[in-house]
Amino acid sequence: MDSRTRTQLRQLPSVDELLQEPSIREKAQTLPRWAVIEAIREALERRRQMIAKGQSGSTPSDLPSRTVLAAEAQQIAVRLSRPALRHLINATGVVIHTNLGRAPLAEVAIDRVVEAARGYSNLEYDLERGDRGSRQEHVEQLLCRLTGAEAALAVNNNAAAVLLAINTLAEGKEVIVSRGELVEIGDSFRIPDIMCRAGGILREVGTTNRTYLRDYEDAVGTASAIILKVHTSNFRIQGFTSQVPVVELAGLGEKTGLPVVEDVGSGALLDLSQLGLSKEPMPSESIRAGADLVTFSGDKLLGGPQAGLIVGKQLLVARLRRNPLARAIRIDKLSLAALEATLRLYLDEGQAVAHVPVLRALVMPLQEIERRARRLCEAISDQLSAISCQHEVSVIDGTSEVGGGALPLETIPTRLVAVRSVLLSAPVLERRLRRTDPPVMVRIKDDRIVLDPRTVSEDELDTLANLVASAAVSKEADIDS
Numbered sequence: 001m002d003s004r005t006r007t008q009l010r011q012l013p014s015v016d017e018l019l020q021e022p023s024i025r026e027k028a029q030t031l032p033r034w035a036v037i038e039a040i041r042e043a044l045e046r047r048r049q050m051i052a053k054g055q056s057g058s059t060p061s062d063l064p065s066r067t068v069l070a071a072e073a074q075q076i077a078v079r080l081s082r083p084a085l086r087h088l089i090n091a092t093g094v095v096i097h098t099n100l101g102r103a104p105l106a107e108v109a110i111d112r113v114v115e116a117a118r119g120y121s122n123l124e125y126d127l128e129r130g131d132r133g134s135r136q137e138h139v140e141q142l143l144c145r146l147t148g149a150e151a152a153l154a155v156n157n158n159a160a161a162v163l164l165a166i167n168t169l170a171e172g173k174e175v176i177v178s179r180g181e182l183v184e185i186g187d188s189f190r191i192p193d194i195m196c197r198a199g200g201i202l203r204e205v206g207t208t209n210r211t212y213l214r215d216y217e218d219a220v221g222t223a224s225a226i227i228l229k230v231h232t233s234n235f236r237i238q239g240f241t242s243q244v245p246v247v248e249l250a251g252l253g254e255k256t257g258l259p260v261v262e263d264v265g266s267g268a269l270l271d272l273s274q275l276g277l278s279k280e281p282m283p284s285e286s287i288r289a290g291a292d293l294v295t296f297s298g299d300k301l302l303g304g305p306q307a308g309l310i311v312g313k314q315l316l317v318a319r320l321r322r323n324p325l326a327r328a329i330r331i332d333k334l335s336l337a338a339l340e341a342t343l344r345l346y347l348d349e350g351q352a353v354a355h356v357p358v359l360r361a362l363v364m365p366l367q368e369i370e371r372r373a374r375r376l377c378e379a380i381s382d383q384l385s386a387i388s389c390q391h392e393v394s395v396i397d398g399t400s401e402v403g404g405g406a407l408p409l410e411t412i413p414t415r416l417v418a419v420r421s422v423l424l425s426a427p428v429l430e431r432r433l434r435r436t437d438p439p440v441m442v443r444i445k446d447d448r449i450v451l452d453p454r455t456v457s458e459d460e461l462d463t464l465a466n467l468v469a470s471a472a473v474s475k476e477a478d479i480d481s
């Protein structure tokens, strides 16, 4: 180490000295002390490394002042003390975005979660009998009523529901499934893998694009345990195709004594075609068609909490319940509280459409989106004009997506607010918006960022406008990295 480096290192203030800086002392009153101290250490360490690499100028006067170091430490302290899992604004127009937490909950569901979280509850206690109860009782009747099934079971998520069904009914035996349905749903959920982990033996039938009833018939043998049908949620095979409807599989199931299990994926509890969208499979229809067990997610089109719902024949559901795995994948009380409240809304379809945020977003009238887009556009323009920043902000036509592996080919017409900054390229602006507080998620289209008001709530519009306007003009150094 040369003498200049040594001098520079010696001139850095100590942690205690920085703690005495007025700006830091002020910050220390609102932020946790551990975060402030750790931040100062981190800021100093960064400097030491820069000095050691000779990146800190050639004379001691090039060293940052205490004020600069304090400002750096402050930024780090803010980052350290905020939660890792945070609220963000979803301006992508993807309604069920798996990476962004899927379905926002209805207000009534949020209230139930808070109540269940805050105190004790009759989670597993039967108040009538004065004895131990089952957590399933809070939702089983509702699920039966909404799907027409005899019995129901709620677990942690749909992947777990499929695992439980296969493990209970087909461990060490064959699961007959069409080659066209061996899908990968999302990051690491592949039907063949789950099947294997559940102990089932995959018995593929048919081809990728065409599978007939006789393919299933030919596969039935002494080793067969169940017939599985999987909704190919996030993709479609188009053109020369053929799949066997569940009603025909149910006929075969009846003849052979094999239970028919259908994973319908997003599972709409109401008919989306009545709302102007394409149809998604409904659990109630599968039950009516004769499926013995149907599984679906709680936080996709249903618009509730993360959950896996299993509905179907009493005897089969009872067997699933008795499987020790059921305990390992049970639904937690907060999700259960949200699930019950969400399901209750579906008892009246009008209520569901009015209050379940996923449904509201999907059926939001174009006029309403247009109004929000105009408001957003004006607010951003006004702010940028006020500081005489050159910009292009406009309302353009575009499309929103359902997401969550539902209706993959369906795009819903929407209005987008397109923002082009004269100073910044779209990817730079997009990156900046990810780092604001709250972060903002946007799409990029023709070197502009586009904001879709469909997935932005009314009370987020002003915040969104402020964040976009300031990100479009602020200097890079102002953005917390």
Ligand SMILES: *Cc1c(COP(=O)(O)O)cnc(C)c1O
Residues within 6 Å of the ligand: 157, 158, 159, 160, 185, 189, 230, 231, 232, 233, 234, 263, 264, 265, 266, 296, 297, 298, 299, 307, 308, 404, 405
């Ligand atoms: C989404 C999906 C799953 C997984 O559901 P999770 O609730 O995310 O576990 C399983 N099967 C199908 C067909 C799906 O669409």
